[in-house]
Amino acid sequence: MGDRRAAAEVFPLPDGIDWHGVGRSDADSVELKMLLTLDGRPVPTESGRRRGARRVYLLDTPELDLCGAGVHVRVRRRGPRRYDLVVRVRDSDRVTGRRGPQEARVELDVLPGNLLRTTELRRTLDPDLAAGCFEAGDPPACLLSGAQRRWLETLLPEGLSATLLDDLVLHGPLTTHRYRVPRARFAVGRAFLEHCRYPSGLELRELSVKCRPADAPRAAVAMARFLADHSIEVARGHRTKTALWIEEIREAADPG
Numbered sequence: 001m002g003d004r005r006a007a008a009e010v011f012p013l014p015d016g017i018d019w020h021g022v023g024r025s026d027a028d029s030v031e032l033k034m035l036l037t038l039d040g041r042p043v044p045t046e047s048g049r050r051r052g053a054r055r056v057y058l059l060d061t062p063e064l065d066l067c068g069a070g071v072h073v074r075v076r077r078r079g080p081r082r083y084d085l086v087v088r089v090r091d092s093d094r095v096t097g098r099r100g101p102q103e104a105r106v107e108l109d110v111l112p113g114n115l116l117r118t119t120e121l122r123r124t125l126d127p128d129l130a131a132g133c134f135e136a137g138d139p140p141a142c143l144l145s146g147a148q149r150r151w152l153e154t155l156l157p158e159g160l161s162a163t164l165l166d167d168l169v170l171h172g173p174l175t176t177h178r179y180r181v182p183r184a185r186f187a188v189g190r191a192f193l194e195h196c197r198y199p200s201g202l203e204l205r206e207l208s209v210k211c212r213p214a215d216a217p218r219a220a221v222a223m224a225r226f227l228a229d230h231s232i233e234v235a236r237g238h239r240t241k242t243a244l245w246i247e248e249i250r251e252a253a254d255p256g
Helices: 002-010 019-023 127-134 146-155 162-167 213-229 241-253
Strands: 029-036 054-060 071-079 082-092 105-111 114-125 169-180 190-197 203-211
Touching: 019 213, 029 213, 054 241, 071 127, 071 146, 082 127, 082 146, 105 213, 114 127, 114 146, 146 162, 169 241, 203 213, 203 241
Parallel strands: 029 105
Antiparallel strands: 029 203, 054 071, 054 169, 071 082, 082 114, 105 114, 169 190, 190 203
16 A cells, blocks of 8 residues: 555555556556656666667558548568557556457556556467568558458557558658666566657657556656666656657648
């Protein structure tokens, strides 16, 4: 109980968050996220552990109909001949709720001022299939598995035909670098720093901690202490990386 009270006091969470409910939820994992200022102190990360740039694309209609319905399809190029694709849907302020297909995972994203329940269905892409899309111009819809497409069809808003999935395009990329925070500095869960650069040049830094639901209160306390111990400045307000990206895509399509 002490950890829950401490977390509520030091981590800027929604008022009255149900830590007990988070710990006993059906989620497979919890991820706490915090945006950091770009000109503040560096975050201690493991030297030499920086991975190559990842390039992330949104797979959607030209008008972002899927994003408009709260459904995100993300294609990630993790390195030479390494790709994956995830279909996910998010619900606000829901500790329990839909799980989606049997193979889907559920994660609770804890942000300053918000709690999101994310249900996702992921697949590793065959590199030749991905190359056909990125290099040979094959239709991006071919990247979806049968299970992902069937789930997407159930998530489409009323009035939209499943045939629109045949006309999906790739938006992006968003370029990201990810760094691991050493366990010696952060003992609860797995902590990462992600530096993102958007097509427009906009940048952001996000500190995140992924843990088991039962460990979420202690992870929140550890994150707050880590930020304070290293004098790391937190950015004002919080927007998810995807929300900022969607906004940027729409502004680029309609600059007037």
